Amino acid sequence: MGVGPDDLGRLFDAHAAALILYARQWREGPEAEDLVQDAFVALARRPTLPDQPAAWLHRVVRNAALSARRGSRRRKAREASVGRPEGDAWFAAVDDRLDAREAAAHLAGLDPEAREVVTARIWGGLTFEQVAELQGCSTAAAHRRYKLGLARLLERLERPCPSTNPTP
Template structure:
C-alpha cells in the first residue's frame, strides 16, 4: 500500500524546499523535478523503506534526464539552424549569426515555440500540443518570441550605426 496522505504531506513539508535547493544546481526546473518525484512517491508500491533517500535518488535521476534532454534539444535546434543557414546562400552571414545568437538568448519556452513554428514549420495547434499548452498560449509565446527577437535585433542594428 502506498504512503498515506498524512505521511506524504509531512514529507513534502519537511523535504520539498531542501530537494529544490539540491536539484537547482543540476537542472533548469527544479520545481518540476521535485514535484514529479513526490508524485512518483505517492504511487510507489510498496513505499520505499527510506523515503527521503529515495526522493533524493529519484530527483537526481530526473534532473539528469532533464539536463540531457535539454542538451539534446539545444543540439538539435542548433543543427537545424546550421542546415537552414547553409540553404540561405543570399543572406549575410553576420546577420544570420546575430539572429541565431538572439534566438539562443530567448527564454526556453519562447525559443521552443519559435523554433517549432518557424524552423519546424508546425501549425500553432501542433506547437501547442508539442509544448503541452493551449493554442492561445502558444500564440502568445510565439508573438512574445518574435517581439523579443525583433527588439534584440533592432538594438544591435541601432548600436552599429
C-alpha cells in the first residue's frame, strides 16, 4: 500500500524544521532543505512506515548530507576557484531570548560529534539510543558527547553580556 499522504503530512509537520536544522550541520540554505525534501520523497516510496520514522528520517538526511559533502570536497579540489558563501545561520528565525547568530556560532564551534548529538537530541527529539545508532557509537558515548557539548555551550553562553546601559 505504501506510506500515505496523511502520514507524510503529519511527519513533515512534526519533523521538517528539526531535520532542516540537523542538515545545516553539513549543507547550507536551500541545500539543507533539499536533503530533507529528498528524505521525505524516499519515505513516500517505502512500502511501509519505518518503526521509528523520526530516527529513519535523520539517518537518511545524515547519509545524504555526508555523501553530498564528500562530493563537494572532491568537486572543490578539482575546481579550486569555486567557493561557497559562508555565514548562513542554522536557525530559521531569531528567538527573542537568544541571538540566533550567536547561538549558531557557538554551536558551530563544537566538535562535529558533539554538535551532531546536541542538534539531533534537542531539535530532532531523538533518544540517546537513536542518536547512538545514527553516529555508530554506544548510548553511553552519545550521552557523554551530549553532556560535553551542552557544557561547552553553557560556558560560552554564560559569559557576561555587554551592557548597552552602563550602571552607575
